[in-house]
Structures are given as structure tokens and as C-alpha cells.
Amino acid sequence: MKYYRTHNCGQLSDKNNGEKVILSGWVNSRRDHGDLIFIDLRDRFGITQIVFNPQKRESFNVADKCRSEYVIRIEGEVRLRPENMINEELNTGKIEIEVEKIDVLSESKTPPFEINDKKRTMANEELRLKYRFLDLRHKYYQDILMKRNEFIRYIRDYFNKRDFIEIQTPLLANSSPEGARDYLVPSRLYPGKFYALPQAPQQFKQLLMVAGMDKYFQIAPCFRDEDPRADRHPGDFYQLDFEMSFVEREDLYNIIEKLIIELTEKFSDKKIMHNPFPRISWDEAMNTYGSDKPDLRYDLPLIELTELFKNTNFKVFANAISQGGCVKALKVTGGSNFSRKQIDDLTEIAKSEGLGGLAYIIYKDSPASPILKFLSDREVEGIKNETKAKKGDIVFFGADNWLKVVKALGKVRTQVAVNNKLIDNKLIAWAWIYDFPMYSISDITGKLDFEHNPFSMPVGEEKAFEEKDATKIRSTQFDIVANGYEIGSGSIRNHRPELLYQAFELAGYKRSEVDKKFKHMVEAMKFGAPPHGGAAPGIDRMLMLIFGTNSIRDIYAFPKAGNAQDMMTGSPSEVSEAQLKELGIKINKK
RNA sequence: GGGCUCGUAGCUUAGCGGUUUAAAGCGCCUGCCUGUCACGCAGGAGAUCGCCGGUUCAAAUCCGGUCGGGCCCGCCA
Numbered sequence: 001m002k003y004y005r006t007h008n009c010g011q012l013s014d015k016n017n018g019e020k021v022i023l024s025g026w027v028n029s030r031r032d033h034g035d036l037i038f039i040d041l042r043d044r045f046g047i048t049q050i051v052f053n054p055q056k057r058e059s060f061n062v063a064d065k066c067r068s069e070y071v072i073r074i075e076g077e078v079r080l081r082p083e084n085m086i087n088e089e090l091n092t093g094k095i096e097i098e099v100e101k102i103d104v105l106s107e108s109k110t111p112p113f114e115i116n117d118k119k120r121t122m123a124n125e126e127l128r129l130k131y132r133f134l135d136l137r138h139k140y141y142q143d144i145l146m147k148r149n150e151f152i153r154y155i156r157d158y159f160n161k162r163d164f165i166e167i168q169t170p171l172l173a174n175s176s177p178e179g180a181r182d183y184l185v186p187s188r189l190y191p192g193k194f195y196a197l198p199q200a201p202q203q204f205k206q207l208l209m210v211a212g213m214d215k216y217f218q219i220a221p222c223f224r225d226e227d228p229r230a231d232r233h234p235g236d237f238y239q240l241d242f243e244m245s246f247v248e249r250e251d252l253y254n255i256i257e258k259l260i261i262e263l264t265e266k267f268s269d270k271k272i273m274h275n276p277f278p279r280i281s282w283d284e285a286m287n288t289y290g291s292d293k294p295d296l297r298y299d300l301p302l303i304e305l306t307e308l309f310k311n312t313n314f315k316v317f318a319n320a321i322s323q324g325g326c327v328k329a330l331k332v333t334g335g336s337n338f339s340r341k342q343i344d345d346l347t348e349i350a351k352s353e354g355l356g357g358l359a360y361i362i363y364k365d366s367p368a369s370p371i372l373k374f375l376s377d378r379e380v381e382g383i384k385n386e387t388k389a390k391k392g393d394i395v396f397f398g399a400d401n402w403l404k405v406v407k408a409l410g411k412v413r414t415q416v417a418v419n420n421k422l423i424d425n426k427l428i429a430w431a432w433i434y435d436f437p438m439y440s441i442s443d444i445t446g447k448l449d450f451e452h453n454p455f456s457m458p459v460g461e462e463k464a465f466e467e468k469d470a471t472k473i474r475s476t477q478f479d480i481v482a483n484g485y486e487i488g489s490g491s492i493r494n495h496r497p498e499l500l501y502q503a504f505e506l507a508g509y510k511r512s513e514v515d516k517k518f519k520h521m522v523e524a525m526k527f528g529a530p531p532h533g534g535a536a537p538g539i540d541r542m543l544m545l546i547f548g549t550n551s552i553r554d555i556y557a558f559p560k561a562g563n564a565q566d567m568m569t570g571s572p573s574e575v576s577e578a579q580l581k582e583l584g585i586k587i588n589k590k
Numbered sequence: 591g592g593g594c595u596c597g598u599a600g601c602u603u604a605g606c607g608g609u610u611u612a613a614a615g616c617g618c619c620u621g622c623c624u625g626u627c628a629c630g631c632a633g634g635a636g637a638u639c640g641c642c643g644g645u646u647c648a649a650a651u652c653c654g655g656u657c658g659g660g661c662c663c664g665c666c667a
Contacts, residue, residue, distance in 0.1 A: 031627065032623085032629090033629075034622065034624070036626080038625080038627065040628095049627065051625085054624085068617090093627090110617075114617060114628090122602055123600095124596095124597090124602090126659050127601080177667095178667045179666080180665080180666050181665080199667080200667090224666065226666045230660090352663085450667065562661085
């Protein structure tokens with residue numbers, strides 16, 4: 001009976017008036033009025049005010065010694081608060097507990113930072129991560145973890161209702177030659193050999209389709225050994241991984257789109273901007289927004305001007321066009337008041353993406369620009385017509401090969417949106433980007449390589465390979481994007497072994513190499529593989545967006561810091577000589 | 591691997607065109623207080639200014655290095 005409680009701290013109301021209750025929790029704050037002590041007792045469910053009177057001398061003396069974060073257990077009677085002392089901010093604000101007996105279950109050292117239910121501590125993150133078990137006592141984090149639980153349960157229900165089954169795939173898998181850096185796990189039984197933690201259950205889920213499981217999903221832990229970002233947790237993260245047999249892309253869109261709409265409406269304060277989600281081909285996305293994950297909360301499209309400058313005397317534009325490139329423009333309404341510094345900063349962004357510079361025309365009473373003297377009257381008039389620039393606007397130009405131009409102006413577009421506060425944070429602009437390129441020329445090797453998942457079916461299946469220019473082959477790969485983030489991707493898979501060999505061959509893999517590296521996959525496809533496809537939205541990014549947190553770390557119970565270390569447990573850490581010896585591993589320290 | 595930026599009581603910050611006692615709010619400790627709810631009032635303790643070196647009569651302050659954090663680029667099929 002020592003640790004028994006009758007209620008939690010968020011439960012009692014005026015209906016319980018007069019009841020004898022036992023509560024336990026943490027001392028959130030203590031207000032000592034000399035001969036009257038209030039304690040706000042806190043647990044995950046809420047806060048209840050408890051009152052100590054000097055008539056119960058023994059209990060009063062214990063309460064006098066209680067400090068923040070002590071764990072206490074009290075017995076007492078629920079009492080209505082006087083009318084004018086009701087606390088509207090608390091669910092339990094109409095009542096308080098008149099304490100008869102108190103036990104201190106655990107004392108607490110003075111915490112390294114203040115823990116208050118009302119506000120998040122402003123202590124720096126390194127310290128908070130070190131004492132994560134204390135930081136998590138904040139309502140902010142408790143709410144997120146509870147909401148995350150609801151979120152994931154909703155997803156499980158959604159898929160279960162639709163005949164999907166959740167299947168756990170191995171965490172000790174094989175290192176894959178494609179993709180991100182693997183986390184390796186040494187094998188004790190086979191010295192010199194390694195498991196790899198899966199970057200995604202991609203191969204297993206396809207094999208489950210071959211196995212006839214028909215519809216699979218998993219809240220799947222994934223591991224990639226890459227450097228973190230604010231929106232990328234180092235090491236491990238979760239994907240909503242699913243795969244279906246006998247489907248087209250349309251089936252995949254439908255199942256995700258409906259889920260995401262329900263999740264957004266149920267769990268977010270934000271409004272969905274476009275419903276149904278816009279579908280934008282990769283070419284169109286790049287051409288219009290200069291990004292394969294465009295932020296559609298603001299418009300600001302890139303404008304095509306190559307035709308206008310076909311015969312221009314302005315060398316920068318003429319050179320770009322003669323080498324098969326293009327000229328594009330970005331009009332910023334009301335941008336004529338950009339400072340010198342702002343224009344310089346935007347120019348730097350363009351240059352960092354490989355452009356020689358960022359030409360511009362400012363529209364005051366008449367157009368003003370360093371490049372005006374190189375342009376004909378017809379061209380100046382044409383720019384105005386195409387961009388619909390008016391007094392008060394600015395138009396930026398990019399000229400080079402197509403991809404460079406759109407990427408650079410896309411970055412400029414993003415920055416302009418920030419500068420001019422064009423972003424409405426109350427919106428989530430979900431969208432589909434489809435028909436990604438199957439291949440691209442690697443910057444490093446100069447050779448053709450897979451742009452994304454090599455197991456995706458090319459658009460048009462065998463007809464795709466009639467295309468002479470392999471960079472023009474499109475994949476059934478699609479992304480779900482929102483507010484400038486890539487949330488996840490999917491595709492119809494290539495279940496036809498001959499087409500798989502053909503796809504790999506273009507990327508420079510011989511049949512024998514494919515057999516060696518992906519033997520189980522190719523073999524599986526030869527034993528009656530159903531057509532199938534799937535996708536994998538990132539749970540973490542969805543949570544970030546839908547909950548509206550700024551850091552990916554907020555939605556994890558125990559996140560790693562930006563240095564990929566766990567500040568609390570100290571991992572990664574050294575291991576004993578004996579362990580290394582058993583694994584046959586020798587460490588060369590730098 | 592590269593760039594930017596931050597590091598001053600337990601916490602958050604001020605001071606940083608060189609100078610004597612490093613300042614404030616919160617927290618902590620002590621005392622007072624029977625209606626507070628981030629209670630209030632009074633008093634007190636608490637800092638080798640991340641670390642190492644240099645310049646100087648003198649460094650939290652200027653310079654160099656180093657360590658640690660954050661953000662970004664590369665990377666992330």
C-alpha cells in the first residue's frame with residue numbers, strides 16, 4: 001500500500017468534492033506563506049494544488065522541507081476552492097487537496113536548470129540533453145511524446161483497417177553498395193565480416209511482396225551514418241515503410257494522401273493549403289521552382305526568357321543560349337527596395353550554385369540596371385511583358401545550362417521568400433513530385449549513375465530504354481513534399497528481371513556484377529514476383545511539420561546531439577580489449 | 591573535410607575602443623508572511639570569465655591556438 005495512489009494529478013474535479021484521495025507526483029512549485037503552504041503536485045497527467053495547514057503539524061513540517069522535484073505521496077480530502085480562487089488555467093483548478101498525511105518518496109538535488117510546467121527552460125541544449133530525463137519532465141516534451149504515441153497508433157490503425165500487416169524486418173542486415181554510409185556491426189562468429197544496420201527495409205519489403213504478403217507496413221527504424229542537420233537526426237530515424245502488390249502509382253498516392261490529410265487535420269494546428277495535393281512532374285518542379293521539393297506556400301515562379309533573347313547582343317545571355325542553355329527570370333513584387341547588401345547576398349547564393357552572377361533590373365520610374373545598356377528596346381519591353389514587372393518590382397536573371405540556372409534561381413527564390421516574409425507558417429503545402437530522372441551524370445566520376453532507387457520501374461517499362469539519352473529516362477519514383485521539405489519517396493518497383501538487368505547495365509553494371517551484389521533480389525524476381533510498389537514517408541519529418549517543432553530533436557525521447565553523440569549516456573564509447581579481441585578488431589587511433 | 595557563429599555564478603544574459611570590488615534577473619540558502627498559483631518581502635552565499643599561450647605595467651576584454659556547442663556546405667540510393 002506504500003506506493004498506491006487513487007488518482008493522478010490531472011484527474012480530480014469539483015465532482016470529487018469531499019472524497020479522500022491519495023496522490024503522488026513531483027513538487028512543481030512550493031509557495032510558502034508562513035503558516036500555509038501550497039504545493040503544485042505534477043505528473044504526466046497534470047497539476048493539482050495541495051494545501052498544508054499547521055493544524056496537521058507533522059505533515060506541515062515535512063512540506064516545509066520539500067523542495068522542487070521531490071517525489072511525494074499525499075493523503076487528503078478534495079475540497080472546492082472558494083469562487084474567487086479558482087485557477088482557470090488548470091483542469092483541476094476548481095479544487096485543491098487538504099493534506100492530512102505526506103510521505104517523501106524521493107528527494108531531489110537542486111536541478112541544473114529550472115523545470116517549470118508553464119515554460120520550457122531556456123538553458124542551452126547541450127546541458128538539457130545531458131539531463132534529458134529532467135528536460136522531459138517539461139509539459140512541452142510530455143505532450144509531444146504522448147501526441148507521438150497517438151500519431152503512430154493512428155497510422156497503425158489506418159493500415160490495419162486496410163488489410164496491411166506490420167512485419168518486423170531484420171536490424172542486422174547486409175551492407176548495401178548504394179546509398180548512404182552504413183553503420184557496421186562486426187560479426188563475432190565470422191571475423192572480418194560485418195552486418196550493417198539497414199538504411200531502410202527496402203529489399204526485405206520487396207521480398208515480402210514476392211513472398212505473397214500482398215500488403216505490408218512497418219514503423220521501421222532506419223540507420224544512416226551521415227552528418228546531421230536541424231531536420232536530420234544523426235544515426236537512427238523512423239520511416240513509415242509500406243509496400244503493396246498489384247498496384248499503380250495512383251493507388252500509392254491515394255493511400256498516403258488520405259492518411260496525411262487525416263493526420264494533419266487531427267494532429268496539426270496548421271491548415272492544408274491544397275487538397276487534393278498538387279501533382280508536379282520533376283521537370284515542371286525544377287523548371288518552375290528550381291527545386292525538387294518546392295515550398296508551395298508562396299508562388300514566385302521562375303519565368304522562361306530564352307526565346308526572347310535568342311538573338312541578343314548581350315554576351316552573357318547569348319553565350320548561355322548558344323551552348324544549349326537557357327535564360328530565366330525571377331520577378332519579386334515590391335523588390336525594388338532591396339538594399340545593396342541584400343542583392344549582394346542573393347548574388348552570392350547564385351554564385352555558390354555555379355552561376356557567374358545575378359543580373360537584375362530594378363523598376364523605379366523607369367527600369368534601372370547595369371545590364372540595360374546591352375539590351376535592345378524590344379528585349380527590355382519583352383522582359384516587362386513576360387514578367388509583368390511594374391514600378392516597385394525587381395527582376396533577377398540567370399543564364400547558363402538549364403539545371404544550373406533553375407537550381408540557382410530556386411535558391412534565390414527561397415531566400416527572397418524569407419526576406420520578404422512571404423511564408424505563412426499556418427499552412428502546410430503538401431504536394432507530389434513525380435517522374436524523377438532514373439539516371440544522372442555523376443559530378444565526381446562523369447559517368448551515368450542511378451539518381452535514386454535502382455529497383456524502381458522506369459516510366460514506360462521496356463519502352464523507356466528506347467530513349468537514346470539516358471538522362472531523359474524517367475523513373476516511377478515520386479516524392480511527397482511539404483513546405484520545402486522532402487517527406488518521403490516511393491515508386492513502382494521493377495519486378496521484371498530482364499528489365500532490372502537492363503537498368504543496371506545502363507549504369508555500368510554487368511550481369512555478373514548484378515548477380516553478385518543483388519543476387520537475392522534478382523533471384524526473387526525470377527520466381528513469380530507480383531508487380532508491386534510502395535513508399536516510405538519519414539515519421540520524424542511528418543511529426544516536425546505537423547507538430548510544428550523547430551528541431552528534429554524535439555520529437556525524440558532521447559535524441560543525439562549534432563555531434564552524433566548521446567550527451568547523456570556518452571555513446572559512442574570505447575569498449576574493452578576483451579570485446580575487441582573476441583571480434584578480431586584492432587583499433588588504429590588517429 | 592570546409593564555412594559562419596557562440597562559450598562570463600546552478601540557469602539566462604550584460605560588460606568586451608585594456609585598468610581598482612565582473613553586474614542583473616531567475617534559481618539556491620536564511621528569516622518573515624493563512625489564499626497563493628512562475629506568491630510576496632528582507633538578507634546572504636555563489637564566477638580562477640571554456641582551456642593553453644602571446645601582446646601589455648595591466649587582459650573577461652586585443653592576438654594566435656585549442657576544446658566544446660549550434661547552424662550551414664559537402665554527404666544524405
